[in-house]
Amino acid sequence: MTIVFEAKSLLARTAALAAMVLTQSGAALAVPAADKAFTVANYPVEARAQDAVTAKDRAMTDGQQAAFRSLLKRIVPVTAYESLKRLKSIKAADLIDGVSIRSERNSSTEYLASLDFTFQPDGVRTILRREGVPFIDTQAPEALLIPVVREGAGAAGAAGTWTEAWQNLDVVHTLTPLKLEKLKPEIHSDTLRSLTDGTGAAERILIGEYKSGLIVAAVADIDVPGKRLHVTLAGRDAVGPINWKRSYRMASGEQAYALELAAVVGLGVLEGRWKAAQAGARGGVEAITGPGAAVQLLVEFTSIGQWNEIRSHLLETQGIEDVRIEGVSARSADVLLRYPGGAPRLADALAARGMALRDESGTWVLRSRF
The missing domain is CATH 3.10.28 (Endonuclease I-creI)
Known part of the structure; x- marks a missing residue:
């Protein structure tokens, strides 16, 4: 890629070099993607x-x-x-x-x-x-998942199968990455009962034992006489508290298959929650369908270091695309980009990164809050 510099001062030239782009044509910057x-x-x-x-x-x-x-x-x-x-x-x-x-x-x-x-x-x-198909490709923060088979008819030998069912899934590249953990001896049956019932301080106990704020127990109850598998996902994922339950028919000799199916569905539930939350944060499914809305920004900064920091935040913010630096001076930069839902939604996303984007007399101005 050829980069043409036409800075009119040493400071502006330095800022342009730090930005890696200052062109008359407004060449697009490659946005780092969560691939x-x-x-x-x-x-x-x-x-x-x-x-x-x-x-x-x-x-x-x-x-x-x-x-x-x-x-x-x-x-x-x-x-x-x-x-x-x-x-x-x-x-x-x-x-x-x-x-x-x-x-x-x-x-x-x-x-x-x-x-x-x-x-x-x-x-x-x-x-x-x-094709106008909406998508979410941002991964959630990793959560811990504890596969558990509670004691009861059919529990013998099923614990390993249930854990293996989750291990065979792609828990690394999923939108909701998981790290599988064994149930600690300190987590008693009454704690699990409280967790699946949604009562008491079970979630706090899990967080304390595993030292993680994102932790989900995948609890399987096998009812051999009733030919049913009951599964509960309970705890807290990246979206928030979860207490999801589903039952599966389990024909004779199909216990392993039922557990495998339940793990697949369970991962799909976690992904579905994350996709729904992410779509909602970006203005809904319709807002993320097709290219994002064009947003013209005036970025104000006090130093080259602050400009580089703001630029990095822009490039790392999920949903921002087609970033173009159209001009850089000693204290400001003109930036054109696309974002689902336009400037108002972008303001919400950047606020979480410590930046303030405001409409000032028809111009969207971006500044660092720090």
Whole structure:
């Protein structure tokens, strides 16, 4: 990239260099993206064919298309799933950034593997915006998750299966990253009962024992005679307090399958809560559909260091796109960017970062509060 400098003073020239851009054309800055969510890891693929090579090719082709669908369901709000129909013709192969093999085995006619598919973040975003499909690709802060099988009929041997069901999920690249922890002996059955019932000080006890403010217990109650699996997610995630319950039918011999399904649904619930909260903070699903609204800012600062700090906050704020530095002087900069919901919503987002964005006589002025 060629950068043209036309600063009229040494200080302005220095500020322009610190900003890395000062052009007459207003060249766009690349905004650092939270790209972790664009990897679908530990994804199982399987195919059979007349020979091993064909089986592997088929597994790769079908697998990357299925992983792409999984990615879309990860980042698109549930209320907008209907819009995914517009993406049926998109070929995942055109958006693949890389594939890594976790494990694989094959025969002369069969191929099975567990793969990590990494998709091109900007390519996926461009397609979603073009097709008017809303998405959230910001990951929540990591929470602790404690898989627990309570004592009772059917509990014997199920604890390991329940934990393994969560371990087999992609808890790293999900929108709601999880760190799995074992139940500590200090957490007694009455504490779990209080937690799932939503009473008492159970949440405070968990936070104290695990030294984490974000902690969720995934409690499974297995009713073999009634052929039911009852699951409760209770505690606090990045959205806030949670006490979610669901029951699953459990046919004879299908306990492991029911636990696997419950883990998949449970992770989807946590992701769904986060997507809904993020969409709401940005003005709702309609506000994040398509490109964000253009916002023209006058950024005021007292030093080059403060300008660099403000610029970093802008580049790191999720939802801000197409940032253009159109001019920099000794004490101010003209900035053009896009943000879902426009300047009023951007003001709310930047306030959380210690910045004040105000409409002053028709000009949106951004200053640091510190």
